Amino acid sequence: MSVKALIGAVLAVIVGIPVFIFLVIKVATGGMQVDAGGPTMTNEAVVARVQPVGFSKLDESGPPGSRNGKAVYENVCISCHGAGLAGAPKFGDAGAWGARVAKGFATLVEHAVKGIGAMPAKGGAADLTDDEVARAVAYMGNAGGGKFTEPAVQGAAAGAVAKVDPAVKGKEIYDSVCMACHTTGAAGAPKFGDKAAWAPRLKDGAEEAIKIGIAGKGAMPPKGGYGGSDAEFHAAAEYMINASK
16 A cells, blocks of 8 residues: 555544544434533433432421322322333322222331332332321322321421521511501501500510411501511511510
8 A cells, every 4th residue: 555545544534533423423412412511411410310210309398207198299209100110000090009009008008118019118218207108108099099098297297387587587578568667657557666566566475466467457468468478477577576575
């Protein structure tokens, strides 16, 4: 082979390999442009796409033991029961659930807690309590024709409500809503920080005064017109009451 021909062959290889790799990538991605720096290519996004079937993270919006069957299903069980994956009876499919429901609630709960077949213990969510698993079983079983009763929420979790900080959220609500009347004492509202004006309203205790504020009284609409939760309004009322002591 001549030197000229050899050089031509080498150049063909050098140019051809990148072109070949480019064509393979185009075929594998269906011709889509892949932005390596885009939000869909971050480590978190890639990990989320390759999680194994059944992997889930429980919503932590409530205290442990307080989640109802619907919440557990939507955060954990739906990954398999939503589509009937890995042999899981599909949600709402009476035919798939019939034989299982016939085994009884206790048996179904035991299987769900300990795991059975392709299903890991507690559906892979180890932080679920047994009662939360039982509620999910009742929720799914009832959608499939069962007549189960979800275990009630017991103890502190039954009445647990996240505490809203009066000094932070309460002040924020006061500054944006309550101050319209309470800063100047408009429409008969007790003025902020005026102990004499607040005293008769607090004669039955702060909680009773706050209940009246939530319901509304006289020229004051319910929660003073605030559209948020009772707990948040409670924090705003506490903020004003604390300033009057």
